[in-house]
Amino acid sequence: MPQAAKKKRVRQKPEERLAEIIKISHQMFVEKGYEATSMAEVANEIGIVEGTIYRYFKTKKDVLLVVLEKWYDNALADYEQNLAGITGVKNRMHFMIWHHLKVLQADPVLCDLIVQHVRASDDYETTKIFQLNKSYSSAVDRIIKEGIAEGIFVEDAPIALVRDMVYGGVEYHSWRYVSGRSKRLDVDKIANQISHFVYKALLIENSEPVSSDTSNDLVLAKLNTLEAKIDKLNL
Amino acid sequence: MPQAAKKKRVRQKPEERLAEIIKISHQMFVEKGYEATSMAEVANEIGIVEGTIYRYFKTKKDVLLVVLEKWYDNALADYEQNLAGITGVKNRMHFMIWHHLKVLQADPVLCDLIVQHVRASDDYETTKIFQLNKSYSSAVDRIIKEGIAEGIFVEDAPIALVRDMVYGGVEYHSWRYVSGRSKRLDVDKIANQISHFVYKALLIENSEPVSSDTSNDLVLAKLNTLEAKIDKLNL
Amino acid sequence: MPQAAKKKRVRQKPEERLAEIIKISHQMFVEKGYEATSMAEVANEIGIVEGTIYRYFKTKKDVLLVVLEKWYDNALADYEQNLAGITGVKNRMHFMIWHHLKVLQADPVLCDLIVQHVRASDDYETTKIFQLNKSYSSAVDRIIKEGIAEGIFVEDAPIALVRDMVYGGVEYHSWRYVSGRSKRLDVDKIANQISHFVYKALLIENSEPVSSDTSNDLVLAKLNTLEAKIDKLNL
Amino acid sequence: MPQAAKKKRVRQKPEERLAEIIKISHQMFVEKGYEATSMAEVANEIGIVEGTIYRYFKTKKDVLLVVLEKWYDNALADYEQNLAGITGVKNRMHFMIWHHLKVLQADPVLCDLIVQHVRASDDYETTKIFQLNKSYSSAVDRIIKEGIAEGIFVEDAPIALVRDMVYGGVEYHSWRYVSGRSKRLDVDKIANQISHFVYKALLIENSEPVSSDTSNDLVLAKLNTLEAKIDKLNL
DNA sequence: GATGAATGAGTATTCATTCAT
DNA sequence: AATGAATGAATACTCATTCAT
Numbered sequence: 012m013p014q015a016a017k018k019k020r021v022r023q024k025p026e027e028r029l030a031e032i033i034k035i036s037h038q039m040f041v042e043k044g045y046e047a048t049s050m051a052e053v054a055n056e057i058g059i060v061e062g063t064i065y066r067y068f069k070t071k072k073d074v075l076l077v078v079l080e081k082w083y084d085n086a087l088a089d090y091e092q093n094l095a096g097i098t099g100v101k102n103r104m105h106f107m108i109w110h111h112l113k114v115l116q117a118d119p120v121l122c123d124l125i126v127q128h129v130r131a132s133d134d135y136e137t138t139k140i141f142q143l144n145k146s147y148s149s150a151v152d153r154i155i156k157e158g159i160a161e162g163i164f165v166e167d168a169p170i171a172l173v174r175d176m177v178y179g180g181v182e183y184h185s186w187r188y189v190s191g192r193s194k195r196l197d198v199d200k201i202a203n204q205i206s207h208f209v210y211k212a213l214l215i216e217n218s219e220p221v222s223s224d225t226s227n228d229l230v231l232a233k234l235n236t237l238e239a240k241i242d243k244l245n246l
Numbered sequence: 247m248p249q250a251a252k253k254k255r256v257r258q259k260p261e262e263r264l265a266e267i268i269k270i271s272h273q274m275f276v277e278k279g280y281e282a283t284s285m286a287e288v289a290n291e292i293g294i295v296e297g298t299i300y301r302y303f304k305t306k307k308d309v310l311l312v313v314l315e316k317w318y319d320n321a322l323a324d325y326e327q328n329l330a331g332i333t334g335v336k337n338r339m340h341f342m343i344w345h346h347l348k349v350l351q352a353d354p355v356l357c358d359l360i361v362q363h364v365r366a367s368d369d370y371e372t373t374k375i376f377q378l379n380k381s382y383s384s385a386v387d388r389i390i391k392e393g394i395a396e397g398i399f400v401e402d403a404p405i406a407l408v409r410d411m412v413y414g415g416v417e418y419h420s421w422r423y424v425s426g427r428s429k430r431l432d433v434d435k436i437a438n439q440i441s442h443f444v445y446k447a448l449l450i451e452n453s454e455p456v457s458s459d460t461s462n463d464l465v466l467a468k469l470n471t472l473e474a475k476i477d478k479l480n481l
Numbered sequence: 482m483p484q485a486a487k488k489k490r491v492r493q494k495p496e497e498r499l500a501e502i503i504k505i506s507h508q509m510f511v512e513k514g515y516e517a518t519s520m521a522e523v524a525n526e527i528g529i530v531e532g533t534i535y536r537y538f539k540t541k542k543d544v545l546l547v548v549l550e551k552w553y554d555n556a557l558a559d560y561e562q563n564l565a566g567i568t569g570v571k572n573r574m575h576f577m578i579w580h581h582l583k584v585l586q587a588d589p590v591l592c593d594l595i596v597q598h599v600r601a602s603d604d605y606e607t608t609k610i611f612q613l614n615k616s617y618s619s620a621v622d623r624i625i626k627e628g629i630a631e632g633i634f635v636e637d638a639p640i641a642l643v644r645d646m647v648y649g650g651v652e653y654h655s656w657r658y659v660s661g662r663s664k665r666l667d668v669d670k671i672a673n674q675i676s677h678f679v680y681k682a683l684l685i686e687n688s689e690p691v692s693s694d695t696s697n698d699l700v701l702a703k704l705n706t707l708e709a710k711i712d713k714l715n716l
Numbered sequence: 717m718p719q720a721a722k723k724k725r726v727r728q729k730p731e732e733r734l735a736e737i738i739k740i741s742h743q744m745f746v747e748k749g750y751e752a753t754s755m756a757e758v759a760n761e762i763g764i765v766e767g768t769i770y771r772y773f774k775t776k777k778d779v780l781l782v783v784l785e786k787w788y789d790n791a792l793a794d795y796e797q798n799l800a801g802i803t804g805v806k807n808r809m810h811f812m813i814w815h816h817l818k819v820l821q822a823d824p825v826l827c828d829l830i831v832q833h834v835r836a837s838d839d840y841e842t843t844k845i846f847q848l849n850k851s852y853s854s855a856v857d858r859i860i861k862e863g864i865a866e867g868i869f870v871e872d873a874p875i876a877l878v879r880d881m882v883y884g885g886v887e888y889h890s891w892r893y894v895s896g897r898s899k900r901l902d903v904d905k906i907a908n909q910i911s912h913f914v915y916k917a918l919l920i921e922n923s924e925p926v927s928s929d930t931s932n933d934l935v936l937a938k939l940n941t942l943e944a945k946i947d948k949l950n951l
Numbered sequence: 952g953a954t955g956a957a958t959g960a961g962t963a964t965t966c967a968t969t970c971a972t
Numbered sequence: 973a974a975t976g977a978a979t980g981a982a983t984a985c986t987c988a989t990t991c992a993t
Contacts, residue, residue, distance in 0.1 A: 597832065
């Protein structure tokens with residue numbers, strides 16, 4: 012078909028143009044998938060021309076990378092802060108899992124893009140996403156170590172394995188949801204189940220009741236503190 | 247002019263040709279991935295022309311499907327039998343997990359192909375692979391139900407979730423290995439860890455040494471001690 | 482997909498096999514069109530193998546040619562005879578047109594195949610179909626010449642043109658029907674219209690009333706009277 | 717190694733490139749037919765690559781469609797105007813037929829392409845060509861109705877049939893010429909013949925010298941004469 | 952800084968026909 | 973006589989990327 016009407020040429024600041032490319036690419040990658048999205052379509056949607064995108068990005072994959080980085084960065088923006096504000100191993104563990112589920116629920120497609128196109132590539136470890144992911148997943152390690160330090164988790168807790176089971180389980184479950192195999196993704200319920208499950212599995216065998224309030228650990232900690240103080244008083 | 251020697255027409259039994267196509271495709275899919283493998287390459291590798299492949303398969307994706315089916319079928323060939331020969335919930339659970347890890351360890355790339363190209367497709371549920379997978383994963387359900395029936399697992403064990411965590415965890419862990427992020431895949435160790443982990447998480451709290459209603463007692467004991475101390479102070 | 486169950490090998494007399502190939506090809510050409518019908522499909526439908534067809538035919542086009550010949554031959558089988566049994570220029574003309582319409586109505590697709598694949602080819606004039614068609618269309622010429630000889634058609638009747646308009650008109654009209662642009666193909670009505678149209682156009686201007694059966698009666702009555710008188714003379 | 721000189725990237729105005737593609741495609745379609753013309757050949761002839769064509773056209777068939785539209789549009793450009801300038805039913809009818817013949821004579825192959833590839837397709841009625849053709853053939857209807865209104869054509873003139881015979885006849889005749897079966901296409905002569913033929917066939921019988929209800933009378937008159945002569949004999 | 956026309960290297964798939972068995 | 977496995981050449985269409993303007 013012959014050409015359609017010429018689009019108006021809108022000149023924009025580089026940062027805005029860049030932001031626009033990222034935004035539209037993000038949208039289209041999510042809607043149609045990475046491979047099914049052609050640069051021409053992206054350009055057309057923005058109202059610019061393919062060549063222009065290549066002034067900002069060396070490669071289509073670069074666009075994807077930046078899109079994913081931006082999104083990931085944003086998704087984890089307040090994660091650490093929020094996590095820092097939560098006390099108690101169980102609470103923190105619960106929040107971690109809950110947060111991961113939330114992220115997956117909000118943007119399952121992007122997660123998939125990371126899995127398929129970033130994590131699989133050879134230079135994954137050089138990407139910013141790898142860094143983000145590392146710091147993200149390190150939280151699991153920290154929390155478990157906290158539990159160990161507090162004496163509620165077994166000393167030989169298989170940290171890496173727990174991480175794998177938490178993330179793997181969440182991803183696997185979410186995938187069932189994303190692919191339509193599961194009807195609903197009840198984030199709160201699943202988060203509870205998983206955290207409870209993991210918590211229980213890590214507990215020192217006779218250290219504590221598994222069920223009980225999530226505040227059990229807190230209570231113990233407080234009690235210990237209290238005891239110490241009282242001891243001092245007694246001296 | 248480059249070489250253009252006429253290829254000798256080699257006639258082969260259909261089963262052999264078919265097997266050959268499946269074998270070479272399998273290899274190349276594993277080595278280069280599905281998309282990066284062109285039918286021309288496969289044909290060339292075998293020493294036939296593309297058209298010949300299309301006498302045996304309607305479509306490239308069909309080739310993939312059959313390759314995966316064949317492999318999967320084979321991988322699960324004696325699984326049920328072996329599982330049937332194992333007694334004890336813990337042992338059975340361990341075997342189930344160990345077996346899955348073994349399969350993934352042997353052919354992680356094919357697993358990936360299933361995830362990426364079969365599980366993702368709309369007609370997944372009509373594939374033989376779906377059936378295989380279903381019967382495969384149903385083993386998890388059965389084992390957990392056995393545990394419940396035997397009175398060692400909690401009545402409200404989140405079966406689906408456990409399944410997700412087991413498979414998800416195994417896949418995630420294996421993926422780290424496959425992608426080279428993890429050095430070794432110690433199947434036995436991991437199988438032990440996971441099965442232990444899951445087993446413990448599912449145990450009825452005071453039914454076995456694993457759990458602990460004793461923890462409650464501890465708190466109570468602590469509180470009693472504390473109370474006594476406070477009482478002393480008050481004197 | 483791998484091979485399905487082997488078909489039983491049925492050995493047949495060459496003539497039967499040939500007839501079968503022609504029959505099935507005929508059917509499939511009509512149903513799916515020439516290009517859309519593959520030799521493999523034809524063979525499969527018969528229960529034989531591609532190679533076998535090529536023992537009977539040199540080429541796919543040869544199959545088509547024979548199919549069309551056989552059909553055409555058959556369609557015109559009793560045409561000449563029937564035509565010979567009809568007297569009167571007008572009646573003969575009407576029959577000729579009516580017959581052509583009937584043929585087109587019965588097998589419009591085959592006619593189309595002739596137009597598209599046979600008539601268009603360079604060696605058309607060497608085909609049997611050309612011969613058949615020639616003898617077929619020569620009937621038009623003969624009838625018109627009869628009309629001229631009888632003194633009812635103008636001496637300079639443009640015979641070739643009439644032939645073109647008759648066949649062209651019929652084909653064009655039928656095509657509208659075949660392609661669904663026209664609802665019904667009322668063979669009798671159209672045959673009447675065309676023959677009437679042509680007849681009138683060819684009539685010597687003041688030789689005879691075109692319409693009216695009433696005029697016929699008058700003439701007949703007159704002729705009868707005349708005959709009686711002549712008979713009397715002969716006495 | 718054969719020549720592999722890098723092609724110089726020649727940039728051209730879109731309209732020119734488009735025109736070029738249409739022009740060359742037109743030529744090659746005419747020379748080799750639609751199916752036998754590959755996009756690669758067209759591109760090569762122009763000196764561009766296939767991909768470039770696909771910047772201007774979505775599909776090979778689109779190219780054909782535009783080629784045909786352009787040509788048809790052009791062919792009919794001044795038809796209506798010229799027709800409007802001609803008075804008299806007979807003259808107008810003659811011009812209509814003559815014009816159609818002229819078009820066919822000038823580009824018989826393209827007509828064939830329309831017949832084979834456009835008119836046959838399901839979405840024919842959505843094409844511009846359909847519109848053009850419709851308005852084109854409606855001229856026949858109008859002219860015949862004029863004749864009826866003027867009282868020179870029979871009231872019940874089978875308009876649709878006439879249209880079929882005119883177009884069908886012209887096409888059929890032209891086809892004989894195109895396919896080399898007819899030596900010459902004497903447009904003027906044929907146009908005269910057809911228009912005369914049609915005109916005469918449509919005339920009210922005794923409205924003009926052409927027709928004749930008078931013919932009946934003439935016969936009767938002759939018969940009367942004859943009778944008189946016989947009567948004389950009887951005396 | 953931007954444009955957008957042009958590139959070029961794919962890629963799956965089809966099918967009439969051949970020929971070794 | 974038949975088989976049917978194998979051929980091989982063709983073809984429309986895609987798209988990330990480049991570069992002349």
